[in-house]
Amino acid sequence: MKTNPQKRIEELRRLIKEHDYRYYVLAQPVISDYEYDKLYKELVELEKTYPEYVTPDSPTQRVGSDITNEFKPVAHRIPMLSLSNTYNEEELYDFNRRVKEGLPENEKVEYVCELKIDGVSVSVIYEKGILVRAATRGDGTTGEEITNNVKTIKSLPLSVKTEVEGYRLEDVEVRGEIYMELDDFEKINAERELNGEKTFANPRNLVAGTIKLLDPKAVAKRPLKIFVYYLYSQSEALESQYQNLKLLEAMGLPVNPNYRLCGSIEDVIEFCREWEGKRYTLPYEIDGAVIKVNSIRQQQMLGNIAKSPRWAVAFKFKARQEKTKLKKIVWQVGRTGTLTPVAELEPVFLAGSTISRATLHNIDEIRRKDIREGDTVVIEKGGDVIPKVVSVDLSRRPENSVEVKLPDKCPVCNSKLFKPEGEVAIYCENPACPAQIKGRIAHFASRGAMDINGLGESLINLFVDLGFLKDYADVYSLKTKRDELIKIERLGEKSVDNLLKSIEESKNRSFDKVLFALGIRYVGAGAAQKLAEHFGSIDQLMKADEEEIESIQDIGPSISKSIKRFFSDPKNLDIIERLRKAGLKFKMDEQKKISDKLGGKSFVLTGALSSMSRDKAKELIIANGGKVLSAISKNTDYLVAGEKAGSKLDKARKLGVKIISEDEFLNMIK
């Protein structure tokens, strides 16, 4: 496949940012970590080949942000970075070589090996031994304050010893990983299933979803735990990571006991091998080991690259694999008409669950791995729900086996299929294809979109098959068919009424959720939020040209083109009108207007504000008659620059946009 590298880079960035948003902010990833890492690696490779296309906002250059804007921003004293990954011994040797090259010749290097706990990192500040503040990683520079939530973690002491082993540790920052044990995770999921709530794919997602709950009481109900692994003191110069772990223990903090001081890279490799074998004996999940240069002085000499330290590296364990028979390959039609091949497998137990299906991605992947029906295949699971087929055991291939052929008709509606040039995907082009209709409605009703409780896949299939739903706007006229619905076997009056109630209730969803629910191609949850904030209403968005849409940060040409295409289809306009009549929100909620002091001027916010959260500042701007934009363009009137303002400052200077401080901004609305 020949694609323009710049285009592919842009596409990869868009995809990765969208997946970052789903993973870090929504805690609901839709692809496996394995697939994510593959996209990421492809981007890294392309940027290496075409360095002229590397931009500071590329996901390879900065930490995936978990900022929700629902909490007060907190600037980190020292950035909270990510770790670069290694996957085999060779890459560990490379790491060792780079470390040695970065240090004076013949200097001895020791490493500390720790388990890589699969959870969510947090920074905790103790002043005079008292826990005063806890924050998320955020974008690495600025996190969000979640003190009250973190205080519910029973294993984390609210006060610590300050005089330990001759050190005075009065004002310290501690970092660690919040996690949940597998037993607790399974209990919570089972309960949620009983209550008809969505379950979490793995403990990490559950933790990520929990620490950002707005109600600490709800957090307290989830048994979170923590292991700390990082210590920084304002007053004392600390010597080594190994000693820091000992100090943390002496302060009374929970440190994972399975760490080891290693004198050579061979010892490091030994540690990694040993734990790769023992990982499933632990009551919590680990996804690898972390290897850190022991001496803090050496760490400082080595410093950081874009988004990870040079003195540490993660060693990622291989996903668990199993062999089984591939019975059949079926083609699933998604909401955009894409056909995806899915392998139906002889059920097999793998890393905690029984697996009977695996995705095969597309025909290229099938051909590259030469996967056929009847084959014995190796499947693997990377800490998440969707397993994949890794390879075929050719020695066990049946004699009469044949290559997989592309279907020539849609398996659902029998329409002709379409294969755009240069793309691997094939599409069913019939917009009335029942599979697409079902997919679109399922997306519309899903969590993150209209979040209609009770309207799940099986009910949607039933309603489409029985003719109650022809598109997602029909969802809101189901109430006129109550009498017919309650006659459907297995539904009954009570469940129909509950469903109708949640449908009515979904009309309260904010405009950005509605925009996401429409299912415009490429407009994911993150993009929808940015578009909604920028334009404020669907009418403004419909009027906008591609250039204005692309002026928003992280929104590129594929999104803007797709939006224009969507709104040029009369069928979609009709659906929107019907949804409008039903009472859905097609503009952002009105803010109470206090004054018109800002008289229509547009503002962009950057950096951390000291007197209020960014959301509060946005509210104030709108309440005083101003507009808030998410990215700087020549149409911006003011850039409000808080602490640690980043690349937006340079851009504002370049475009001649007026830069004002937080105080100057506050004066404008006094």
Ligand SMILES: NC(=O)c1ccc[n+]([C@@H]2O[C@H](COP(=O)([O-])OP(=O)(O)OC[C@H]3O[C@@H](n4cnc5c(N)ncnc54)[C@H](O)[C@@H]3O)[C@@H](O)[C@H]2O)c1
């Ligand atoms: N599936 C998806 O859609 C999706 C999206 C985004 C990211 N991801 C996954 O997340 C990964 C990137 O996440 P990341 O940037 O948080 O990096 P990471 O999780 O791979 O590694 C860095 C993190 O390790 C944690 N950690 C655990 N134990 C530690 C220890 N003993 N010492 C130091 N740190 C420790 C820290 O929280 C640190 O921030 C990707 O490789 C991908 O697998 C998946």
Ligand SMILES: [Zn+2]
């Ligand atoms: Zn079809």
